[in-house]
Amino acid sequence: MILHQCLDEAARRWPDHVAIHEAGGGGSISYRExxxxxxxxxxxLVGLGVRPGDRVGFWIRKSVDAVATIFGALKAGAAYVPVxxxxxxxxxxxxxxxxxxAAVVVETRFxxxxxxxxxxxxxxxxxxxxxxxxxxxxxRAALDEEDRRAKxxxxxxxxxxxxxxxxxxxxxxxxxxxxxVMLTHRNAVSFVQWCSETFAxxxxxRFSSHAPFHFDLSILDIYTCLxxxxxxxxxxxxxxxMPLDLAQIIAEAKITVWYSAPSILSLIxxxxxxxxxxxxxxxxxxxxxxxxxxxxLKSLTRQWPRPxxxxxxxxxxxxxxxxxxxxxxxPDEQSAPVPIGKICSHLEGVVVDGEGGIARKGAEGELCIxxxxxxxxxxxxxxxxxxxxxTVGTPPAYYxxxxxxxxxxxxxxxxxxxxxxxIKKRGYRVELGEIEACLYQHPEIREAAVVALPDEALGMxxxxxxxxxxxxxxxxxxxxxxxxxxxxxxxxxxxFSFHAALPKTSTDKVDYQTLKARSQx
Amino acid sequence: MADESAVMDTVKTFIIKEFLPGEDPGNLTPxxxxxxxxxxxxxxxxxxITFLEQEFSVQIEAHEADEEHFNTLEAICGLVASKRx
Numbered sequence: 001m002i003l004h005q006c007l008d009e010a011a012r013r014w015p016d017h018v019a020i021h022e023a024g025g026g027g028s029i030s031y032r033e034x035x036x037x038x039x040x041x042x043x044x045l046v047g048l049g050v051r052p053g054d055r056v057g058f059w060i061r062k063s064v065d066a067v068a069t070i071f072g073a074l075k076a077g078a079a080y081v082p083v084x085x086x087x088x089x090x091x092x093x094x095x096x097x098x099x100x101x102a103a104v105v106v107e108t109r110f111x112x113x114x115x116x117x118x119x120x121x122x123x124x125x126x127x128x129x130x131x132x133x134x135x136x137x138x139x140r141a142a143l144d145e146e147d148r149r150a151k152x153x154x155x156x157x158x159x160x161x162x163x164x165x166x167x168x169x170x171x172x173x174x175x176x177x178x179x180x181v182m183l184t185h186r187n188a189v190s191f192v193q194w195c196s197e198t199f200a201x202x203x204x205x206r207f208s209s210h211a212p213f214h215f216d217l218s219i220l221d222i223y224t225c226l227x228x229x230x231x232x233x234x235x236x237x238x239x240x241x242m243p244l245d246l247a248q249i250i251a252e253a254k255i256t257v258w259y260s261a262p263s264i265l266s267l268i269x270x271x272x273x274x275x276x277x278x279x280x281x282x283x284x285x286x287x288x289x290x291x292x293x294x295x296x297l298k299s300l301t302r303q304w305p306r307p308x309x310x311x312x313x314x315x316x317x318x319x320x321x322x323x324x325x326x327x328x329x330x331p332d333e334q335s336a337p338v339p340i341g342k343i344c345s346h347l348e349g350v351v352v353d354g355e356g357g358i359a360r361k362g363a364e365g366e367l368c369i370x371x372x373x374x375x376x377x378x379x380x381x382x383x384x385x386x387x388x389x390x391t392v393g394t395p396p397a398y399y400x401x402x403x404x405x406x407x408x409x410x411x412x413x414x415x416x417x418x419x420x421x422x423i424k425k426r427g428y429r430v431e432l433g434e435i436e437a438c439l440y441q442h443p444e445i446r447e448a449a450v451v452a453l454p455d456e457a458l459g460m461x462x463x464x465x466x467x468x469x470x471x472x473x474x475x476x477x478x479x480x481x482x483x484x485x486x487x488x489x490x491x492x493x494x495x496f497s498f499h500a501a502l503p504k505t506s507t508d509k510v511d512y513q514t515l516k517a518r519s520q521x
Numbered sequence: 522m523a524d525e526s527a528v529m530d531t532v533k534t535f536i537i538k539e540f541l542p543g544e545d546p547g548n549l550t551p552x553x554x555x556x557x558x559x560x561x562x563x564x565x566x567x568x569x570i571t572f573l574e575q576e577f578s579v580q581i582e583a584h585e586a587d588e589e590h591f592n593t594l595e596a597i598c599g600l601v602a603s604k605r606x
Contacts, residue, residue, distance in 0.1 A: 241563045244583030264563075271567055457564060475548045476541045481558040492559035 001162040003188045004038075004074040006227035008157070011035035014203060014229040020064050023235045023249045027135020029064045031229070034071070037136055040143045041072025043152040045103055048126040052077025052158045054102035055168060057125070059092055059110045061085045062234050063133035066213060067222065069105045070167075077158025078102070079165035081180070082213040085110070086237055087488045091178065093117025095170045099180050099379050101125045107133055162186035168379055169216055169316050171429045172491070174421065176437025180379035181316045188219060190346045190372035191319045195224040197345070198310075198323065199257070199284060203229035206253060206281070210235050210246075210260040215428070216316045217259055217288060225257075240264070247272030254281040258307075261427020262292035263459050269300040279304055288312035288320065289427025290459060291337045291415065294330070301328040313340035313415065316429070317375040317388070317399050321347050322367075322413055339412040340405065347371035350392055351405060351413075358392055366419060367405045368398035375399065423452045423460045425490045435462065435493060438486040442479070444468050447502045449510045450493060451519050463519040464493035465502060473498045495519070528577070529598045535572055536594075540565050551595040556588050566591055573597070579604035 010019070015032035022028070029037070050056060056073035058080065060066040066082075073080040081099055083092040085107075093114060096104055103126040106114055111129055118124065130142040146152065160166070166185045170178040201207075207225035209232050211217035225232045233253045239245045247268055250258060265287055268274070285300075285307045292311065301309060309328060314321035324341025343349040350358050351365035359365035368390055377385025389397035404416040421432040432450040439448035447467040455461035468474055476496055483492040497518075503511040529551065537546055540560055555561040561569065569591070570581050579601060590600045 238587055242583065242586050243563070243567070244586065248583060267563060267567070473543075476544045477548045477553055477558070477560065480560050481554065484558045489557075489559045489562070 001185055001189050002160060003166045003185050003192075003223065004071055004157065006192070006223055007031070007035055007038065007071055010226050010229050017203060017229050018231045019226060020067055020232045020234055021253065022063060022134065023233050023253055024239055024245070026234070026236075027064055027137065029068075029136050031226075033136070034064070034068060037068040037140060037143075038071035038075060039154075039157070040152070041069060041105075041139065042075035042157060043154050044128065044143055044146055045072060045076040045078070046155045047152040048103050048128070050076045050078050050102045050126075052160060053164065054078045055081050055099045055165075057081040057083060057096040057099075057101040057104040059083050059085060059104065059106040059114060060130065061107065061133040062209065062212065062236050062240075064136035064234070065130060065133045065139040067232070067234070068136055068139055070213065070222070074166060075157040076155075077160055077164075079182075080167045082167070082169070084212060084214050084488055088485050089113035089117045090486060091488070093121055095178060095180070096125070097121035097123040098170075098177075099168055103128060105130060105139075107131070107138075160185050162189070163376075169214055171316050172422070172431040172434045174431040174433035176434050178434075179381055179384065182376050182379055183319075184376065187319070187373050187375065188223065191219065192223045192227060194320070194344050194346045194373075195220050196227065199224065199286075201225065201228035201230055201257070205230035205256045207232050207257045208235060208250070208255050208259060209233060210240055210258070210264070211427075212237065212240075216319050217261070217427075219319060220259055220286070230256075243267040243271040244273065247274055247277065250282065251277035251279055256281050257284040257286070258282060259286040259288070261289035261424075262287045262296070263290065263426045265300055266293065266296035266459075269296050269303060272303075274303040279306070282307045285309045286312055288314070290424035293456065293459070294334060294337050297326070297338070298330045298332075298334075301326070301330055305329065311338050311340060314344075314369075315399075315401050315403075318347065318369045318373050318401070320344060321349065321369045321373065321401075324412060337415070339408065339414045341412050343369070344373070347373055348398075350398060351407060352390060352392055352398075352400070356390065356392070361407060362409070364404055364406045364416060367401045367403050367413065368392065369401060370396055370398040423462070425460055425462065428488075428490050430462070430491050432462075435464065435483075435487065435491055438483055438491075439464060439466065441486065442474075442482055444472060444474055447499075447510075449502050449512065449515055451512060451516045453516065453519055455494075458494060461495065461519075462491075462493045463495045463497065463515075465497050465499060465515050465518075467499045467501050471498075471500050525598065525602065528601055529594055531576065532569075532573070532597055532601075533594060535576075536560075536569070539568060539572075549594065551598075552593050554592055555594075556592045561591060569597075573601060577601050577605065 168180040309326040353359040
């Protein structure tokens, strides 16, 4: 039940296999070397004062160095806290201060901005600087440099209990500040065990690592792959947005298992020029995070007819909790999105109606999940954590996903919509309230209300309605740039409209229904 | 020289029309960040590439569709100029 033991075991069984390869001509590392490098970081972290139960943050672009840092932190008995390397320093500094990291490993290019933010937040963790990210070389060089000053005493890897935290993943918060989902070794290991049983990975598998490490898709990528001696093909942040680059990488790196949000697969289907290469190696296409528009899924399965396709569903709080295998080819007349399927074997689920009881079969309600894969709650947010759970029938309580579903006669769940103001953009969770909070920080904006509507091209189109001082109309360039300094790029509204004043309801709250109608028309 | 500024005007007009409707063109300078500010996302960049390829009869490679070549008007025009020889 210890997450990092998968690397210990794999290094014993397949020491010379390539554990990680960076796509697009980057570096590689064997299992033996990855084990050794993460041990060295473990020793250095413990030397810096990191103790079991501490949090260790890192701000490193996707690379061998980042994965070695993850395992180094786990071996030190800490919970790792990844921050989005492309997010603004203010957000990342907030996250690292919020969970009071004992240490943070950061690339020098981000270090100045991070230090300023940490100082602003009034925290002073140990900082380990690495010169860059790629091949593990920068982490190795940084550790060599530290060892030259004073060698770190070798220590044994920690043996956390199943209920100890393995990592904290921060997601969008409706009040404007991100919240940290706490995940334990039991949470992670029970999920990875389900992946092993469902996807039967082998040492010749080559898993994509498309998702960033602060996104829970990375848990399947890293641990399922390495547990079975496969090769993890790490794809960088920039290449990860480019369908042509990805189409090339998948073919050249002979990826066997692909896992990502649907939106990038839609782009690959439309723009990847897939007919020009061989994808004989691809055996599994997994997607999660948002609804996959059926038209693009049909197109993808026509261009890649051989792999098995799975729709995986689940919030960060549970990781994957339902799954559905898409039968291909998809019939032409199918116009509805594919179902989210059945509950994973390591979990239990119920559909809860408006009164808090179990919905009768075939009725809509909120999907609620309990079991070994479910979070204990949010870091330092006891009330929000309590409110996220509901007791139905006998304890333990179920986690409320906030998603409305209905069970169809064949026993599969269909996703109907959200209970609240959270949407998915490129698979990422976006609380519309967080975007509003950002806009309210702009000196010229008096009122801000953000709505989202389904859009064929964008998945969800985020439309910000603003009322500015003196009824001004602001520059879109200035607005988008302002947003990019406070929130990740995928949270920047797609459209801005300017009003003299926002429409209100009879109780003087923003009239979102009217705004939504205006956005549509 | 005249040709270069004609290229820039054409690209600028396209970007304003497609991605920044109603924006004062004066706000879009040769060095305004486009990708890092969210003005050009992946979809918009692909639309822009299609436009550039058709308008200027050039071929843009997959690896050129990145921040280095598309983050500013200056970079975009530089890329087009390098292709036209």
